[in-house]
Amino acid sequence: MSKKYCAVPFLVWLAAGTVIPFAMILYYGLTDRTGAFTLNNILAIFQPIHGQALGLSLLLALISTVICLLLAFPLAMILKDSNLGRRGFIIFIFILPMWMNFLLRTMAWQVILEKGGIFNTVLAHLHLPALTIINTPAAVVLGMVYDFLPFMVLPIYNAMMKIDDSIVEAAYDLGAGKSTVLRRILLPMSIPGIASGITMVFVPSLTTFVISNILGGGKIYLIGNIIEQEFTTSANWNLGSGLSLVMMLFIIVSMAALNALDKNGEGNFI
Amino acid sequence: MRLLRADKIRRVLSALLAVVMIIVCACAMTGCGHRDEKEVRVFCYGDYIDPAVVKSFQKETGIKVVLDTYDTVEEMYPVIKNRAGVYDVICPSDYMVERMINEGLLAEIHTESMPHYKNIGRRYLKIADESYDPGNRYSVPYQYGVAGIMYNKKKLGKDSVTSWNDLWRKKYKGKILMQDSLRDTMGISLKSLGFSLNSVKEKQLAAAARHLIAQKPLVYKYANDSARDLLIGNSADLGVVWNGEVLYSQKLNSDLAFVVPREGTEIFIDSWCIPRNAFHKDNARKFIDYMCRADVAYRNFEYLTYSTPNDAARRMMPAKLRNSEILFPSDKMLEKSESLRDVGPDGDELYSRYWKIFKSK
Numbered sequence: 105m106s107k108k109y110c111a112v113p114f115l116v117w118l119a120a121g122t123v124i125p126f127a128m129i130l131y132y133g134l135t136d137r138t139g140a141f142t143l144n145n146i147l148a149i150f151q152p153i154h155g156q157a158l159g160l161s162l163l164l165a166l167i168s169t170v171i172c173l174l175l176a177f178p179l180a181m182i183l184k185d186s187n188l189g190r191r192g193f194i195i196f197i198f199i200l201p202m203w204m205n206f207l208l209r210t211m212a213w214q215v216i217l218e219k220g221g222i223f224n225t226v227l228a229h230l231h232l233p234a235l236t237i238i239n240t241p242a243a244v245v246l247g248m249v250y251d252f253l254p255f256m257v258l259p260i261y262n263a264m265m266k267i268d269d270s271i272v273e274a275a276y277d278l279g280a281g282k283s284t285v286l287r288r289i290l291l292p293m294s295i296p297g298i299a300s301g302i303t304m305v306f307v308p309s310l311t312t313f314v315i316s317n318i319l320g321g322g323k324i325y326l327i328g329n330i331i332e333q334e335f336t337t338s339a340n341w342n343l344g345s346g347l348s349l350v351m352m353l354f355i356i357v358s359m360a361a362l363n364a365l366d367k368n369g370e371g372n373f374i
Numbered sequence: 375m376r377l378l379r380a381d382k383i384r385r386v387l388s389a390l391l392a393v394v395m396i397i398v399c400a401c402a403m404t405g406c407g408h409r410d411e412k413e414v415r416v417f418c419y420g421d422y423i424d425p426a427v428v429k430s431f432q433k434e435t436g437i438k439v440v441l442d443t444y445d446t447v448e449e450m451y452p453v454i455k456n457r458a459g460v461y462d463v464i465c466p467s468d469y470m471v472e473r474m475i476n477e478g479l480l481a482e483i484h485t486e487s488m489p490h491y492k493n494i495g496r497r498y499l500k501i502a503d504e505s506y507d508p509g510n511r512y513s514v515p516y517q518y519g520v521a522g523i524m525y526n527k528k529k530l531g532k533d534s535v536t537s538w539n540d541l542w543r544k545k546y547k548g549k550i551l552m553q554d555s556l557r558d559t560m561g562i563s564l565k566s567l568g569f570s571l572n573s574v575k576e577k578q579l580a581a582a583a584r585h586l587i588a589q590k591p592l593v594y595k596y597a598n599d600s601a602r603d604l605l606i607g608n609s610a611d612l613g614v615v616w617n618g619e620v621l622y623s624q625k626l627n628s629d630l631a632f633v634v635p636r637e638g639t640e641i642f643i644d645s646w647c648i649p650r651n652a653f654h655k656d657n658a659r660k661f662i663d664y665m666c667r668a669d670v671a672y673r674n675f676e677y678l679t680y681s682t683p684n685d686a687a688r689r690m691m692p693a694k695l696r697n698s699e700i701l702f703p704s705d706k707m708l709e710k711s712e713s714l715r716d717v718g719p720d721g722d723e724l725y726s727r728y729w730k731i732f733k734s735k
Contacts, residue, residue, distance in 0.1 A: 137719060153730045219548075219594070220609040236548075239595050322554035322596025325733040337556045338726040339448045 132345035145346020154330060154347065161326040162354075164241060165309035168248035169256075172305045173298065175249070176256040180264045180297075181290065198257055210247055210318045217243055217319070239321030247315040248305075255304035263297025264290070299362040307355050327351060414657040415440045417450060417461040419644070422517070423665075424677035431664050437657050454479055454649050461649055462658040468643050469557075471513045472506035473716040480512045481648045481655060488514075488659060490666035497705060498683035502643060505713050513645035514662050515683040517618075517674075520703055520711060521558065521640045524605055524620060525612035528629040535612055538566035538635045542585075547592045551604060551613025554596035556729045557714055559586065561640050562614060571640055572715040574724060583728040587735045605630060616642075618680035620700050632700050638710030643683065 136142045148154055183191050201209060216222045217238040224234045237243045267290065275285050313328030320326075327347065334344030416423075420443035428439050442459070444450045447470040453459050454474070466474060474480050485491040491514065498515045507513045525535045534540075541550055541562075553559045561571030563582035573579060594610050595601075602619040604610045606627045615623075620632040646662040648655055664670055668686035675682045675691070681701050682688060688696055695701060703711075717725065 153727075153734045156734045218604070218607070218609050220604075220607050321594070322552075322733075323590065323593070325730075329733075330730065333556070333729075334726075335448075336446050337448050338722060339451060340722070340726065341452070 129345045132341050133349045145343050149350045157325050157327045157330050161310055164245055165306050168245045168309050169302055169306045171249050172253050172256040176260050180260040184264045198254055202254055210315055213247055214318050239323050243319040244316050244324050247319045248309045252305040256301040259297040259300040263294040267293045299365045303359055303362050413438045414654050414661045415461045416463045417442050418465040424674050427670055427673055462652040462654045463661050464647050465644055468506045469714040469716045475512050481650045482511045488663040490663050493666050493668055493684045493686035495683050495685040513647050515643050515645050517680045518643040518683050519616045519618045519681050522632050522634040524615045524630055524632045526629050527631040529611050535633055536636055538637055542589050548594050549611035550593050551601045551610045552593050552596050553614045554598050565637050571712050574717050574721040579728045583732040586732045617700050621679050634703055634707055641711045641713050
């Protein structure tokens, strides 16, 4: 009995933090300025300007997810093979930046990459040509990879550590080569980790507006930037909410797709 | 039996939830009934008042100041409009004052009962009177500024920049900074084409968006607050900044010069207003009057280094600042300049559409 009363604060939290805000977004998204029902805010995603921004967001999020995966998977494999003390230290190094504010880390990249920034000053001293990736999509992808890489490393590492070493040894005993072990054992068994890693990188990359603002120099216009602008400067909450609903749909679809992969429920969010 | 109890619990829980929600909603609507007479609730841009001024106001009048802040007036507007918070003093910019007057959200200030109101310069009241607040009944100017071009005179040459169109010169490719702000950036584009920066003619807005798209490859970055730092750090050679940033920038990089382009520019005036639903209108008037006092306005100027419309405070400044063309543009320049006007929901939508067309290219 009393256990159930303990749930009250969480129910309140759920109502105040999820149900009510979602209901408000739903209300704003499905009405126009006068409060009349409309689907225009949702259908606005098919306007070329919004569609383009969504396309670019999907592309950049996809690229950074793939890069994160390509970096994180080998790292997890290396960590699995290395001895215990070093392993803990390397994971610690990876998590360390997460102790710092995400905004500060992104701004630090801005200072590093700026035309008169640290990186180019060093290059100039070495008589090398300057690097001009700041304010381009490449800088935004770099920011996404840097900010979200730990979210890919940790779940894959966890999944990889759960694989019993004796299974791998048995495979070698039965004559499997390294690539066969990777293909038939390590990869399939770490799929739950990969799936949750992909969601945890893809979703924030898709919706970010801070990274594109700071590293894109106002030239890279992602769907997150449009939504932010509708709320802060255009004062069109209805359109902003409508586009947010469309984004939610994209996120739910991508999570459901990954969930189907992740049969053990490692990254079970839905 | 078990089923019955579970049902009961569910009912109790939902009742509890309903009570909590009612309390939350009621709090939001009434400000939890805090109608303390010795209080004034101020809603203002972040870091826009010298904290020492707030303290001395409390000490001198015994009125407690509750200060909340926002980054853009667009964030403040729905809060006042939907009565999500009850404030006694707000600090909207020109076009927002106009919108709020038109929607009946503001109360008249009755400046005749404010002894320090006379410190506010005539020429600023005239701008307000002729554009966003006819009769100066709803707003008292607090800070103002003009947009201009800050450039590196060592790299580009002295007096090499005189016009908005210098921001479209191919030889400055990759060295130009523009503002990243819907109305301001569109306004500059409109102004450089010779139109009004409050135009709502679709043809002119389309031309302004095309003009900005053509400029995009030349622009290093669209930056608001960081524009100043990029110019100081020599990452860019010329860019659009507000005149209030210039003194600070020149202190750190003496190569920087500032010019208000000859076509005229955008002038902003941030003003004190009293919302219609304010609880402490008398305290609000006391607060606004206090902000108009010469020494208080001077302290705020020292804190912000933005131009002050307070002539008495200007007279207290050292001659170098008092006569600075950067801080206080000439009457002739002000006459050529415009403040932003409220263009209405349809106008906003038009601006928003063309801004997005430019941004997504």
